[in-house]
Amino acid sequence: MRLIVPLQGIVQGRDGGLVLGSVLPCALFFIMQFYLWRNRSVSSAPPPPPPPPADETEVFSPVLHRVHSRSSISSPRGGAAPVSSRANSISKQSNNTPYQIGLKRVSSDPYDLSTNPEGVLQLGLDENRLSLDLVQDWLAENAMHLIAGISRVATYQPFDGLKELKVAVAGYMSQVMEGSIDFHPSQIVITAGVSSAIDILSFCLADIGNAFLVPSPYSPEDMKWRNGVEIIAVPCRSADGFGLSITALENAFNQAKKRGLKVRGIIISNPRNPVGNLLSHETLYSVLDFANEKNIHIISIESSSSYSCSTHHVTMAEIANIEDRVHVVYNLSNDLSLPGFHIGVIYSSNANVLSAAKKLTRFSPVSAPIQLFLISILSDKEFVKTFIETNRNRVGKMHLMLIEGLEKLGIECRKSINGGLYCWVNMSGFIRSYSEKGEMDLWEKLLNVGKMNVTPGMACHCIEHGWFGFCFANLTEHDVSIVMNRIRKVVQSN
Amino acid sequence: MDILELDQVEPVVELSRIAVSSSHGEDSPYFAGWKAYDENPYDQFLNPSGVIQMGLAENQVSFDLVEDYLEKNSDTALFGNKASGFRENALFQDYHGLLSFRKAMATFMQQIRGGRVEFDPARIVLTAGATAANELLTFILANPGDALLVPTPYYPGFDRDLRWRTGINIVPIKTDSSNNFTITPEALQSAYDSAAASNFTVRGVLITNPSNPLGVAIEKTVLNEILDFVTKKNIHLISDEIYSGSVFSSSEFISVAEILKERNYKEKERVHIVYSLSKDLGLPGFRVGTIYSYNDKVVTTARRMSSFTLISSQTQHLLACMLSDKEFTENYIKTNRDRLRKRYDMIIDGLRKAGIECLEGNAGLFCWMNLGPYLNEPTKECELEIWKSIVSEVKLNISPGSSCHCSEPGWFRVCFANMTENTLEVALKRICDFMAKRVKKHNNHY
Numbered sequence: 009m010r011l012i013v014p015l016q017g018i019v020q021g022r023d024g025g026l027v028l029g030s031v032l033p034c035a036l037f038f039i040m041q042f043y044l045w046r047n048r049s050v051s052s053a054p055p056p057p058p059p060p061p062a063d064e065t066e067v068f069s070p071v072l073h074r075v076h077s078r079s080s081i082s083s084p085r086g087g088a089a090p091v092s093s094r095a096n097s098i099s100k101q102s103n104n105t106p107y108q109i110g111l112k113r114v115s116s117d118p119y120d121l122s123t124n125p126e127g128v129l130q131l132g133l134d135e136n137r138l139s140l141d142l143v144q145d146w147l148a149e150n151a152m153h154l155i156a157g158i159s160r161v162a163t164y165q166p167f168d169g170l171k172e173l174k175v176a177v178a179g180y181m182s183q184v185m186e187g188s189i190d191f192h193p194s195q196i197v198i199t200a201g202v203s204s205a206i207d208i209l210s211f212c213l214a215d216i217g218n219a220f221l222v223p224s225p226y227s228p229e230d231m232k233w234r235n236g237v238e239i240i241a242v243p244c245r246s247a248d249g250f251g252l253s254i255t256a257l258e259n260a261f262n263q264a265k266k267r268g269l270k271v272r273g274i275i276i277s278n279p280r281n282p283v284g285n286l287l288s289h290e291t292l293y294s295v296l297d298f299a300n301e302k303n304i305h306i307i308s309i310e311s312s313s314s315y316s317c318s319t320h321h322v323t324m325a326e327i328a329n330i331e332d333r334v335h336v337v338y339n340l341s342n343d344l345s346l347p348g349f350h351i352g353v354i355y356s357s358n359a360n361v362l363s364a365a366k367k368l369t370r371f372s373p374v375s376a377p378i379q380l381f382l383i384s385i386l387s388d389k390e391f392v393k394t395f396i397e398t399n400r401n402r403v404g405k406m407h408l409m410l411i412e413g414l415e416k417l418g419i420e421c422r423k424s425i426n427g428g429l430y431c432w433v434n435m436s437g438f439i440r441s442y443s444e445k446g447e448m449d450l451w452e453k454l455l456n457v458g459k460m461n462v463t464p465g466m467a468c469h470c471i472e473h474g475w476f477g478f479c480f481a482n483l484t485e486h487d488v489s490i491v492m493n494r495i496r497k498v499v500q501s502n
Numbered sequence: 503m504d505i506l507e508l509d510q511v512e513p514v515v516e517l518s519r520i521a522v523s524s525s526h527g528e529d530s531p532y533f534a535g536w537k538a539y540d541e542n543p544y545d546q547f548l549n550p551s552g553v554i555q556m557g558l559a560e561n562q563v564s565f566d567l568v569e570d571y572l573e574k575n576s577d578t579a580l581f582g583n584k585a586s587g588f589r590e591n592a593l594f595q596d597y598h599g600l601l602s603f604r605k606a607m608a609t610f611m612q613q614i615r616g617g618r619v620e621f622d623p624a625r626i627v628l629t630a631g632a633t634a635a636n637e638l639l640t641f642i643l644a645n646p647g648d649a650l651l652v653p654t655p656y657y658p659g660f661d662r663d664l665r666w667r668t669g670i671n672i673v674p675i676k677t678d679s680s681n682n683f684t685i686t687p688e689a690l691q692s693a694y695d696s697a698a699a700s701n702f703t704v705r706g707v708l709i710t711n712p713s714n715p716l717g718v719a720i721e722k723t724v725l726n727e728i729l730d731f732v733t734k735k736n737i738h739l740i741s742d743e744i745y746s747g748s749v750f751s752s753s754e755f756i757s758v759a760e761i762l763k764e765r766n767y768k769e770k771e772r773v774h775i776v777y778s779l780s781k782d783l784g785l786p787g788f789r790v791g792t793i794y795s796y797n798d799k800v801v802t803t804a805r806r807m808s809s810f811t812l813i814s815s816q817t818q819h820l821l822a823c824m825l826s827d828k829e830f831t832e833n834y835i836k837t838n839r840d841r842l843r844k845r846y847d848m849i850i851d852g853l854r855k856a857g858i859e860c861l862e863g864n865a866g867l868f869c870w871m872n873l874g875p876y877l878n879e880p881t882k883e884c885e886l887e888i889w890k891s892i893v894s895e896v897k898l899n900i901s902p903g904s905s906c907h908c909s910e911p912g913w914f915r916v917c918f919a920n921m922t923e924n925t926l927e928v929a930l931k932r933i934c935d936f937m938a939k940r941v942k943k944h945n946n947h948y
Contacts, residue, residue, distance in 0.1 A: 348815035376787035
């Protein structure tokens with residue numbers, strides 16, 4: 009699917025010259041088109057390509073070049089049986105996105121304090137390792153009980169999750185919310201990860217050729233895509249603290265309409281990955297009003313860091329209980345520091361969505377032994393209580409350490425008071441040219457010289473250059489000082 | 503036709519076409535019978551007059567071997583407590599999957615085929631079940647509106663798995679009892695022409711080998727003919743070999759992989775194999791499936807799309823340990839085959855005593871039973887009538903051939919591996935009694 013950045017966002021500049029930024033490029037564009045049309049040579053110019061068919065699927069790639077699929081199927085080599093348009097787009101996807109390059113570098117030379125202290129540090133994956141030891145300890149004491157139960161669940165089980173697991177997850181989420189919300193097990197659907205959950209919801213809520221609005225910057229990992237629905241990035245600006253602007257949503261919606269695209273919903277993460285803001289009361293209700301007015305859905309990607317704020321605040325989950333159009337995707341793997349386990353939760357009160365989603369989980373269920381393990385660990389209320397508290401403290405502490413360290417280096421961190429596993433860092437002062445290239449040059453330097461993999465803003469569709477996401481939840485306290493030294497090395501040499 | 507469940511209402515906020523369509527197929531008799539079972543399930547002691555589930559192709563005959571293994575190896579295999587082992591698995595989220603697991607799967611698949619072919623772990627793509635594997639392959643090989651040719655009778659789930667989200671059409675390759683439901687070149691061509699007449703672009707042929715619901719391994723000559731056909735038409739061949747380990751005798755199963763090797767076939771990129779541990783290892787709850795493709799582009803694409811259907815690394819680790827244990831796997835494969843054959847003989851014998859003949863089978867967890875002679879008329883309606891009596895009076899859930907798109911009425915799939923021998927005896931006795939009553943009624947009538 010295509011990635012569209014509304015025109016007003018393209019020419020942003022440091023001073024945010026919006027009016028000129030939107031009118032001028034448009035005008036120039038049309039003038040150029042008219043000129044070319046007037047001057048086309050009938051004999052030599054090839055005919056313009058036909059408009060893309062309705063089911064053309066373009067697949068999102070974190071690098072901002074569009075990958076077009078063709079309506080006619082291409083044969084890879086003289087005569088071999090062709091594959092689908094969808095497959096062609098996906099296979100054309102670059103293998104060299106920052107995300108992939110970073111992953112490869114880390115896996116070929118992973119940092120380890122004792123065995124490979126010069127290795128590459130991983131700060132580019134949205135994953136929480138801080139409390140894995142707590143889970144390991146729990147397992148050491150409780151594993152034996154789990155083995156006995158396995159035979160019971162080796163046979164076919166409901167694809168959308170065992171009943172006991174839904175009860176355990178409902179209980180867990182209530183604990184995370186400190187008992188302020190009632191989660192109903194019947195409104196829970198379990199699936200193989202956040203990507204699967206969003207994929208399922210997108211198939212339920214939109215048809216091929218429709219669109220979702222996604223405020224950017226957003227985490228590329230959250231938005232893996234394959235179903236022919238467009239993602240329209242709605243840029244948020246540093247001047248607004250990267251907060252959600254209803255005006256921007258409104259503009260994006262209208263522009264989509266003009267292009268004949270039907271917007272079916274908004275997808276947000278809360279806290280906003282990688283920026284870190286939690287939705288305020290006010291913003292949450294504004295977004296809800298907007299969705300009500302346009303009669304569209306809201307998908308909110310959440311985890312326990314959504315609820316890490318000391319002051320009580322409304323969450324999408326609470327709203328989901330009463331609003332048909334709100335659906336929560338809960339990142340359970342991240343909560344438990346178990347990214348390899350791939351567990352995602354869909355929570356909704358919309359009976360129709362639940363019914364369709366449940367049927368769709370047959371294509372992405374969680375294996376039964378893992379469900380058993382989850383039932384056991386999540387039902388251990390004492391453990392969960394300690395775990396949530398400890399995890400929160402560790403995340404908060406690590407976050408603070410990273411911010412303080414960066415400030416000492418003169419690097420501004422977006423002060424997110426609340427949640428998330430990222431520091432959203434402004435390094436525009438250190439890029440040679442204020443451009444995508446400048447940002448990517450710095451990113452490469454951080455990776456190859458600094459030996460740390462971070463997430464460049466452009467992979468998150470940030471319209472301002474020079475912002476980077478540093479995920480700190482992969483680090484130990486000792487690692488933080490190493491990170492600082494390495495950053496210092498890079499920026500000083502710049 | 504829109505289907506609304508009891509607790510559903512007209513949506514205030516619109517949903518997608520997929521969400522409201524009925525292509526999930528859960529309204530067919532195949533699933534309706536399950537409802538009868540769910541409401542009144544048989545239990546030897548607690549509910550001896552309940553419905554016996556013979557509509558679920560699940561393999562429990564050899565599960566004791568798996569249980570045994572788990573008990574003996576819980577430390578290393580299951581949630582391996584060795585600190586680094588667990589930690590590594592907990593953090594591992596690469597969609598390539600654990601290499602150790604892919605190697606173990608390749609080896610296991612080789613063992614099942616008697617070592618006659620080799621599988622390259624780099625061509626194995628992991629999915630959360632064969633259901634996901636089949637859907638994923640369909641997404642990759644066909645566009646919405648295209649067609650896959652599938653021999654009938656076929657697994658009712660295909661209507662949903664291959665068509666629902668993908669938007670493709672299934673065009674049947676018709677077979678019938680005149681030649682024991684063998685796929686013929688004429689039937690292949692006829693299906694192809696039928697698709698063309700409907701303006702569908704045919705993208706491939708999907709076979710299940712051994713066949714579900716027939717319970718028969720496809721013969722070598724037929725496999726060669728199918729390969730010739732797809733070559734001529736320049737289309738793909740998907741071979742769902744999910745029951746390959748359930749053939750009663752190893753020499754009777756020929757995998758398409760063997761054909762490719764024997765012919766030194768040059769256009770392997772059109773061939774893809776689907777496998778899973780659900781049937782052979784009796785672990786459907788684990789949700790482990792694979793796509794094995796000889797096509798590099800398909801492997802890359804499938805791998806990327808497998809992000810939506812990942813297997814937990816812990817499950818991969820557990821199974822890697824189990825499948826790498828040669829002693830366990832060799833013993834399991836052999837024992838499983840023997841027990842299934844024994845079960846098969848038992849049911850064929852029991853049905854014969856009741857006056858019912860079955861298609862001669864050599865694989866799978868079910869038999870293909872012929873009640874054609876007992877239908878008042880050779881119609882689908884009569885088939886469903888007799889089926890309803892069997893579910894409600896005899897209290898057996900079996901699968902009517904019409905839900906498998908069988909072109910001849912009167913055939914039924916009867917599963918025998920998801921129960922104890924004792925339960926099977928009870929089921930056979932019930933059938934015997936039912937048939938005796940029916941024959942008596944018939945005789946009295948005349």
